[in-house]
Amino acid sequence: MIDKRLFSLPGMKRYMGILGVLVFIQALAVIVQARYLSVAIVNLWNLQPLSSIVLPTSIFIVAFLARHLLTVAQNRVLFPFVETTSGKMREDLMAKIFRLGPAEIDKRGTGNIVTMALEGIDQVQTYLMLVIIKMLDMSITPWLILIYILFIRWEQVIFLFIIFPVIILFMVILGLAAQSKADRQYEGYQHLSNHFVDTLRGLSTLKQLGLSKRYANNVYSVSESYRKETMSTLRIALTSTFALDFFTTLSIAVVAVFLGFDLMDGKVMLLPALTILVLAPEYFLPIRNFANDYHATLNGKNAMTAVLEVLQQPEMKQRDVLPAFKWDEAATLEVDQATYTYPNADRPALADISFKIRGMQKIGIIGASGSGKSTLINLIGGFLAPDQPNQVAINGTKLPHLDQTAWQKNFLYIPQNPYLFHASLADNISFYVDNASKQSIHDAAERAGLASWIKTLPAGLDTMIGEGARTVSGGQAQRIALARAFLDTDRKVLLFDEPTAHLDIETEAALKQDILPVFNDHLVFFATHRLHWISEMDYVLVMDHGQLVEQGTPAELARQNGDYVQLRSEMEAADL
Amino acid sequence: MKRLRKTFANDTWVMPYLRKYKGLLTLVLFLGFMTFFSGGALMFNSGYLISEAARQPTSIIYIYVPVVLARAFGIARPSFRYVERLTSHNWVLKIVSDFRKKLYESVEKKASAIQRSHQTGDILSILADDIEHIENLYLRTVFPMVIGWLLYLFIVIGIGALNWVVGLLMLLLLGVIVVILPLASVATNGTREYRQHQIQHSFYTNLTDEVLGLGDWLISGRYTDFMNLQKKPIKEIAELRRKDHFYQWWRSFFVQFIVLLTTVTLLIWGAYSFTASKSLANWVAAFALAIFPAVSPFLNISQGASEWPVYRRSIERVNQLDQNQVKPVKQTTLTEPFKSLSIDRVSFRYPDGNRDIVKDISMTIHPGEKVALLGPSGTGKSTLLKLLVGDLLPNQGHIMINGKDVAGLQEVRSALFGILDQQPYLFDTTVMNNVRLGNVNASDDDVKQAIAAVGLKALIESLPDQYDTQVQEAGSRFSGGERQRLSLARILLQDAPIIILDEPTVSLDPITEKKLLDEVFNLLHDKTIIWVTHHLAGINHVDQVRFLENGHFDMQGTPQELYRTQPRFRSLYDLDRGKTAESAIE
CATH class of the missing domain: 3.40.50.300 (P-loop containing nucleotide triphosphate hydrolases)
Known part of the structure; x- marks a missing residue:
């Protein structure tokens, strides 16, 4: 449930310390808030006038505001850390991409890598923002509340204390069951969700074979069986949330009922009883929050695994064994x-x-x-x-x-499809040469046989080409690569x-x-x-x-x- | 609001389905409402329970009902929530099935059988994502919002019935949370979303550009330039995220502040109205405790609302699919066998184009003839093929089979044309199923026979699963030549009289190419073949060669004739054979 890799992030321990203090103060605010709300209610219950609740209500207001301001403060404190960490991760990833080179990146798929650098890192950021505070909240707040209740009335503490591990146990058992079922279905599952895109991509083939119209029903029925599969997995996954929900809600009801009986017997006064009742949901709140965001954080966790995996890829070493030289006769x-x-x-x-x-x-x-x-x-x-x-x-x-x-x-490398950058034609030609003069670019283009084509372009050499701009035919792309070779007289291979x-x-x-x-x-x-x-x-x-x-x-x-x-x-x- | 109305003005994607499944939808909303109602009621009841118990009534009877209710609500809340989640997910997935079918049908209407690559795959993935967005629109925005509003109405009316002034205050205070803030979020996010989308889009395209050109970056050694190029967008994105986060934090704080005002209002109300008698005072705790769970569904409404701009874009995009659909042409069938395919003075230009791609072309093809079409890229070869099969309609002239316009023969098209293109698609299923797509009524033996005919019998039978081998995504289990052969087997089963070959060998090496072409022309010797090719290997198989240049034919004749009479053709042919190329360009 807790990700150990988090602790190895640089600077993490210090931030954990600061946040720990903030969460601690917040837990105190929660207790004060509960206490003085109860005081105000009890005063009214005792039929006292409005003036009697001014002070407790004021304290309640201050504690309430402090609590929620502290939430903002925690985020505010954590954010720069998360921002630097994820920013650095993004930069490291870029540097790694450069060092791994095209062969390795091709293997992973350009789309995957780009998505990882963009959305993947965003997800890591969300994950870090959520998980650190929630983790601290879960490990501090409930126990502080429990200690406070212990001072008021220890009998309730036993019940609340015992129910906590029971909840976690049930969540783990059901979570594991859902996981294993999901694992078993994963393959078929992937298959089904890919099916749709697969069908769309093969549409022209279906059209050639005269099957495209008929296939619509196939799309529907596959999607329906996907739904049934998904629902059977979801049922188990939701049962685990249900268990958590059931135990926490019922615990509050049980606490209320027991307190009711104790009050009747005169074993406890209203104020402590009410305080406990107000605090009971607060006791369970951190674990509920943690569980609610658990699925939201999964993506971030997986994204982080994927990013770290790329960052740990071995790269070519000893890249400077060869002294600088020029290829010659x-x-x-x-x-x-x-x-x-x-x-x-x-x-x-x-x-x-x-x-x-x-x-x-x-x-x-x-x-x-x-x-x-x-x-x-x-x-x-x-x-x-x-x-x-x-x-x-x-x-x-x-x-x-x-x-x-x-x-x-x-050397220069000229493949079957030379890559053309989304840039001007001149920039594409002079990609390998710093500060090439306009004239030399023009000459290189002419020698590569591009002159007549350039004349037809609206902005000549300054025309934007590449993805999303003017399309360039395969023959012209080769000529642009050739112009690079003509321009760069230093590269002899x-x-x-x-x-x-x-x-x-x-x-x-x-x-x-x-x-x-x-x-x-x-x-x-x-x-x-x-x-x-x-x-x-x-x-x-x-x-x-x-x-x-x-x-x-x-x-x-x-x-x-x-x-x-x-x-x-x-x-x-x-x-x- | 105007924008909202515009989004849904011609909507065929969201509203119709809300209507179609309204029974389930009502159930979802009811269950959602009951979940939060039970949560509030539990605390309300518990507050009352202990207040009453603290009066130490003489008999347990006095607190008996609250005791039973406490347990009932304690069980009801999680149960309602569980059922609500199952029902809503089920409902959404049901809609998704409908969506997929609908999306497929819209795309299908516009798809062309002639396609040079699968680049459009990206657009299709975007559309597939759009469907997921609409799925989230329901789960994250619509359901929580409607359930929140129901609860809001309940609270306002409930309290208003006891005291209209307090009811009015609740209407205003909670109204800020459930109406004003969501609207404000949409407004702020609408502008920010647009900017964010722009930056992300440019970052995405720049990064893709960098990664695709990685080889050049690496060889050029421009490491610093490579890294610097991303600095600006990364910084801009970070800036946006920061603003977004700050906005969210302070919005949540503001929501809590309103909750505080509500609680204090209730306390003051309690002090004025409930301190008259002891039995009345028992209700103070009930109201004060119920407020926190009751408002909990309100906390996320604004977040759901702020995601609306993303969903709106998806809804608009899928709705656009239904626009500009082609006018249907009255369909007929052919009763007699194929006699002639005639192209009669056909011209074509794309609606957004500035020149004719095909200019006044005429040609007649008879059964059994083999025609090769050549020409540099962009001269209209694939446009001509699209016109031939009826995926495009000519601006002028006619394309007719046995004297009937191809536009009216679309329903029987697969009985007329078989097509083998550059990258025939193999679906992610078994070999058997893939080949059988050529003729779904073919028996297993027919399929095996076709596979044997294209020379793959030995290979397939050597695989562990034989004919039940999965071809894997896009057929990656097999090599390019093998994929072409499997598709050829499909065409054999399809048994159409006219075969269109659209550069089927472009990604094959010369030896594989030669073998495949020999096989194609041998197996399809009795068919009419129209073959678009980029070079001259295998040209000896055809009776007629036509060079397409700038939309019209400029060289034509039998290959032998052309070789004898046309120096240009001769030098190209010799070049292709590896002979000297001195005279290739006159």
Whole structure:
């Protein structure tokens, strides 16, 4: 019920101390309030005039106001702490996202991560605001009230004291029952709630098959069975709330009845009896509040678990092993028997890859899908680390992986769908270059073949593109990525991962004319399954099932009549 | 108020259901009222009980009724609450089933069979969330508010009957809590909500933008820029949250202050009116003790009300779905087999567009013909397909099957067209069920035969659950090529005369692509095929190639003819085959 992680939050203990004092004073105010309300009532009961209740009522008013002002004060004290904690968590999460890199984030889903950083942290904030004060309230207020009642009349204390653990016991038992039932149903449950979105997404397929109209009833009946499932779980969950409610309410009734009998027998006077009766609901209030908000805090608790889990992800270390350098004609990249296995996979996605590259060359990487082309590019880009250290080396420096700051400053990565930021076209082109001049951006755009398109844009290079702004076709997106390469003359290595796979043949043919010039003074890695690129390459790596089965110049490979020739013949279309 | 009326003016989502299930709704409200009534009555009765007992009456008879009542109310309160919660949840979930069906039907009417991606999924998730919002509208705003008002009326009338002046005071004091503050909350939150929505939305889009472009951020090494970009929205959000919290705290305090005034009013009333006799004075404790539990439902009304702007947006959004529905066209059927598909001088432009996407296109396709459509993106290929199947209606010209307009053949459409697109959707159920969607009357053997025909028999039978294997979310159990084959099996079962292939191989590698195309054209050799493709692999399978450029055809002929006579086509074809590309662009 109580989250131990809370105590490890920095600064938590100090705030707990301050809040503890405030809650303590508040509990005193609750007692004073109850006491003087009772005094006022008893005076009236004794048929005394209005003037007799002025003083007790005034004290009651002051205590009442103090109590509720203290609630505000507690929140006021706690809020900066919660704000800093959750703010820091959000910042840490952002920093972590940056350090984990795209491979890890893709695995978790962009949507999940963004939701976590936005709503997840908000939920953590709500959770912290609720849970800390409620916890303290529950561990201080009831016991102070109990002690006070002990001084008035100990018989009632025994009853109130015994009923408390009984309530908690029942809540726990029923809570566990509901939990296990929920767990058992969880899978089917998820299935049902996903079904609706699933159906909506597959709507065009249903329409193609002429089933879309008929499916409406299916949607309804699945939703109805979802309702029945939910209700059967809810019934148990609500029973646990019912138990709490039942015991607390009935306890008040029992206290009232016993006090009634004792009063009749003259064992107690009205004032103490009334005070106890007024205090009885206050005694149960903290645990009721805690239970009522329990479900509301669950989301926050889960969100916090999720955030902490991401924050504890291991990240690549030793990112600065490689000294700063510039890739040039003499530079070398060596991959020596590198193996990479995806987490939870039973066989490696790359096995025993070895090759050595020097200076400016054009390296083609070919193979069927699933052969490991993209994995190899990811390894070269440092997005994935080889299973063992020292399997990669640059300029003779053996490295644990290629996620090296110095290496990253030397290359550009151009994937199938280059990402375009929601920013102006100029900002997108100059993303990698600080303070690029307008003229140089313009020149780069022109060399990438964007000039005629830019002329059609309302604001030219200042036109906003990306999500929610002007849409950019696949061919133009590649050209923008190309313009980045033209603009950034410091980065001499280009990693292409199937840049033209989605393009239609005419667009690809036109784009190729503009890509070829950039190859000249660069080291190029080009993963593709479009054959015509191969003839532009100096050297080809042929991948098959995670292995580098052949390497050499295209001419050498053609002579060898091995995997390369085989692959080409499988891919090639017939003569017309 | 005006806004409220506007929201519900053409409402088909909230009010009709309140009416449909009014029996259950009344029950929920009654149970909610009884819960709080019992809570108040328990303390009222207990106050009276001990006051009377303290007079030490001669016989237990005097307190017998209150003693019994104390236990009765003590049991009644939790019981009513329990039943109320079960009933209200059940009621809301019932409505949700209706909502889902209704939402599905509205979306279905506008959906197109030709779709390039599942991007619209996001919009659909928003709509699914809207339904949950409306669910919360009932549970968190409507029910507590109506129950609060019922209780408010009860208290005011009850006390007013004893003393109209005090009744009037209660009307005013408690009215502040149940009417004025909720209204104020909606007003304050209405403006703040708008601002908050804006900031959150921009934070959300910025962050998504950053995360999607993470690779570029990482390689560029711009860590500080990356972190700084979020500082401003994070600060703004924190500012908003702070204001929101402060507002809530002080509002709760103010509510408590009103409760205090109410209590003091009751005490003063007690001093004036109940000190005449001992039996009358016993009621003072009753009233004073009852006030706290009785007003407890009022405490959350304002919070529920302040959530209204969120709900309003959802209600407005789902209600908008029902607008601009297409006019229905009178439907007929085809009695004879498919003879011809003719496109007759068709032009089309989107209602919000500024140019014709399709310009004066004509073409006739006969049974068994295979046609390939090529062209860069944005030249109107998918628009043309939408026109062909009748998802869009041409501005000019006609599209006819056997001389009948396709717009009037929508009900028999699936008997005419089979469609295989880029990402055919597999539903989260078994292989068997997914393939059977092609023809729901197909027997298990028919389905197995179709799966065997597309070459997946060995694969499926090697799986532990064989044909009952779950395909998992969006078919992720299978590879892209396998998903296409399963969909092809579906089309085989569907057995429509015209097959539309909408770039089915775009995400496949050349070897898989080649095999799939060979298979498609082999299995569907007797069908009419219209194939939109982005490159020339497999073009030898068709009788006719058409290049679509800026909304009209600019190159057409058999592939062999084009290869011989058109240098542009020849160079593209050679490029695609990996031959030299020197002459690709003239």
